[in-house]
Amino acid sequence: MTQMISIENVGKTFTLHTQGSATIPVFDNVTLAVEPGECVVLDGPSGIGKSSLLRMIYANYRCLDGRISVRHDGSPIDIAEASPRTVLDIRRRTMGYVSQFLRVIPRVSTLSIVGEPLRSLGVDKAEADAKAMTLLARLGIPEPLWQLSPVTFSGGEKQRVNIARGFIAGYPVMLLDEPTASLDAANTATVIELIQEAKAQGTAILGIFHDTAVRNAVATRRFDMRDCHVAA
Amino acid sequence: MALDEPLLVADDVGKRYGTQVGCEQVSFELWPGEVLAIVGESGSGKTTLLNCLSAQLEPSAGTIRYRTRHEGLRDIFAMSEAERRLLMRTDWGFVHQNPSDGLRMAVSAGANIGERLMAVGARHYGDIRETALDWMGRVEIDQGRVDHRPETFSGGMRQRLQIARNLVTGPRLVFMDEPTGGLDVSVQARLLDLIGGLVGDLGLSAVVVTHDLAVARLLSHRMMVMRRGRVVETGLTDQVLDDPQHEYSQLLVASILQS
Amino acid sequence: MSDGTYNFAYLDEQTKRMIRRSILKAVAIPGYQVPFASREMPMPYGWGTGGVQVTAGIIGPDDVLKVIDQGADDTTNAISIRKFFVRTTGVKTTEQTDEASIVQTRHRIPETALSDKQILVYQVPIPEPLRFLEPRETETRKMHALSEYGLMHVKLYEDIATHGHIATTYDYPVKVNGRYVTDPSPTPKFDNPKMDRMPALQLFGAGREKRIYAIPPYTEVKSLDFDDHPFEIQTWDAACALCNARDSFLDEVIIDDRGGRMFVCSDTDFCTARQAEGHVGPMAGTLPGSASEEVADGVG
Numbered sequence: 001m002t003q004m005i006s007i008e009n010v011g012k013t014f015t016l017h018t019q020g021s022a023t024i025p026v027f028d029n030v031t032l033a034v035e036p037g038e039c040v041v042l043d044g045p046s047g048i049g050k051s052s053l054l055r056m057i058y059a060n061y062r063c064l065d066g067r068i069s070v071r072h073d074g075s076p077i078d079i080a081e082a083s084p085r086t087v088l089d090i091r092r093r094t095m096g097y098v099s100q101f102l103r104v105i106p107r108v109s110t111l112s113i114v115g116e117p118l119r120s121l122g123v124d125k126a127e128a129d130a131k132a133m134t135l136l137a138r139l140g141i142p143e144p145l146w147q148l149s150p151v152t153f154s155g156g157e158k159q160r161v162n163i164a165r166g167f168i169a170g171y172p173v174m175l176l177d178e179p180t181a182s183l184d185a186a187n188t189a190t191v192i193e194l195i196q197e198a199k200a201q202g203t204a205i206l207g208i209f210h211d212t213a214v215r216n217a218v219a220t221r222r223f224d225m226r227d228c229h230v231a232a
Numbered sequence: 233m234a235l236d237e238p239l240l241v242a243d244d245v246g247k248r249y250g251t252q253v254g255c256e257q258v259s260f261e262l263w264p265g266e267v268l269a270i271v272g273e274s275g276s277g278k279t280t281l282l283n284c285l286s287a288q289l290e291p292s293a294g295t296i297r298y299r300t301r302h303e304g305l306r307d308i309f310a311m312s313e314a315e316r317r318l319l320m321r322t323d324w325g326f327v328h329q330n331p332s333d334g335l336r337m338a339v340s341a342g343a344n345i346g347e348r349l350m351a352v353g354a355r356h357y358g359d360i361r362e363t364a365l366d367w368m369g370r371v372e373i374d375q376g377r378v379d380h381r382p383e384t385f386s387g388g389m390r391q392r393l394q395i396a397r398n399l400v401t402g403p404r405l406v407f408m409d410e411p412t413g414g415l416d417v418s419v420q421a422r423l424l425d426l427i428g429g430l431v432g433d434l435g436l437s438a439v440v441v442t443h444d445l446a447v448a449r450l451l452s453h454r455m456m457v458m459r460r461g462r463v464v465e466t467g468l469t470d471q472v473l474d475d476p477q478h479e480y481s482q483l484l485v486a487s488i489l490q491s
Numbered sequence: 492m493s494d495g496t497y498n499f500a501y502l503d504e505q506t507k508r509m510i511r512r513s514i515l516k517a518v519a520i521p522g523y524q525v526p527f528a529s530r531e532m533p534m535p536y537g538w539g540t541g542g543v544q545v546t547a548g549i550i551g552p553d554d555v556l557k558v559i560d561q562g563a564d565d566t567t568n569a570i571s572i573r574k575f576f577v578r579t580t581g582v583k584t585t586e587q588t589d590e591a592s593i594v595q596t597r598h599r600i601p602e603t604a605l606s607d608k609q610i611l612v613y614q615v616p617i618p619e620p621l622r623f624l625e626p627r628e629t630e631t632r633k634m635h636a637l638s639e640y641g642l643m644h645v646k647l648y649e650d651i652a653t654h655g656h657i658a659t660t661y662d663y664p665v666k667v668n669g670r671y672v673t674d675p676s677p678t679p680k681f682d683n684p685k686m687d688r689m690p691a692l693q694l695f696g697a698g699r700e701k702r703i704y705a706i707p708p709y710t711e712v713k714s715l716d717f718d719d720h721p722f723e724i725q726t727w728d729a730a731c732a733l734c735n736a737r738d739s740f741l742d743e744v745i746i747d748d749r750g751g752r753m754f755v756c757s758d759t760d761f762c763t764a765r766q767a768e769g770h771v772g773p774m775a776g777t778l779p780g781s782a783s784e785e786v787a788d789g790v791g
Contacts, residue, residue: 351641
């Protein structure tokens, strides 16, 4: 077995203690595995829990029901059981996550934000910067903006910065949450290229794409979340 | 290898004031390069805990061990006072909420930064001054003000000076008590960014007490939520903030004004 | 000779024993401030109550006492303390440094070198050298206990940063026997080198602050400094106007309202002795009421 992501009987329920302990079941019994070089696309209408599942794999949301493991340094690690320190190490070296939103740190340049994942792997600044420049150029971010903080960038520009940051380190596992949501055709095509290149390098990708054309272009396989829906 | 050992280990730490509980049953490990945020409202015990961890207050229960440079993990309250104080002014830093608690307001910025160096035996004025100037630059204070007293500095500058004063000896662990409390929002952002950058560049470990979840999100890797002296939830910072499990954590997160 | 209504040296014997015990402890731990039960004395704080109690604790009928204030034997404070001991002990007094067995001083060390047969008693206003940087006594005691003296250099750093050189000219901190940082009392730093390995026993009394400390004979006393700003003593362009000395501590004296001034030895005994030996300064004999006139009278 070389599964990079393994999801077994995973469910998610939110309990809102501040609102009379209301429980909101989202999904149940998700079982899914992603192999290297695969791009599995999650299908289903909004609200069905696709983003929540990605966040659970990234350990941004807790997994209290079922088991999620990610292959790290050659062996599967149970994300729910792993110490915060291990999870941080997985995020640093194994698993990338590209969401629609860039959490911007004021005063840090775009180049530095994009190069940061590489630098944290011990790559020197010059090399990280060079790779960041290549990616920013491919994604159509004008060079004069590279030294600026993305605080004032448009939504589309921020998203492309986020994509560049997500793809720079060449993680073996990638989670993509609508990476092309507000991009024009040319940039969307670039993102498709990046995904195809990653697949070719053996990256295991799990993603959400609402755009049918993108979905058809990148998906190796589709997984329908509707089968796991739990009525509230 | 040294990186495979925690830097600070708290084991069942508790502090009582008579029958009143300051904090109790707190256990965690802090690893090199990690920033841990302790959050909770006033009176939740977070400052009591910080004071225990930083050896300023002896806990009434449990042990706190620190990995010293030469002798491995040692119980900080079993050390001699001389060793403990040496640790506090060389390998540790403490950034107070109110900079005047951590600075000598009546001596110049340069002397404030230089004090720790002189305390460990630096006796060359020119070198001490050079180092002070370098640190003023790193914390973005105009180097022309090296001979001015912090009394003449703004709140944000004072706080940055306090940080420089602490970092000049190359500590491995820094404690911060509400480091951005009492500052304007714009000044806060700059300071947080500066602290974040320094912590990352220097590979520092830090324990940051704050009631401001935005500060915790920006600075910390991990978080402990405290209430009534106990830790009610702990985990990765983004996990605790984005998917809080405990009733009280949910209340805290829900109380943030959305912008 | 002594006034029989007082106990010898004013203090009762139990008090003197207590003071002697503190002195012994102080001698045993050079530079360490020993607390003692300072008594009310028949003079106000700031007038040498600490030094007077130390002197009263050690003085015997055979001692010869010299008292100086700012180097002079003839100033109010020196005269009143001398008279106090004459009245309460009947001991012989002197103005000549080499004749005295006990020299009580405020703010100077005599220019004439002291011998191991002599004791120098200092009047100390504030015994704690760290006081102005760290006001908490609990903290300064801990700093002494643990030899945490970085703060003392902070003060010297400030001096250089402000003035370009170490501008502290009196109360200049010293390290005694490589251990305790000690306040030499407000003597000019000119006198600091005299403290180093001095043959005489040095005792310090602070009455208001209730502390006694000591520097035993031949003990190392090092003035604190920086490698690139070494300790230096004051120098003067002028020589003493009366005795022409170039190696003594000079006081500046304004002599008219047109900017006229002169520099004279602060140590009156030293100056007088030099003049008696025939040393003549540029203004000797020109001033009415000066020491030179008395000497001139004596010679004439």
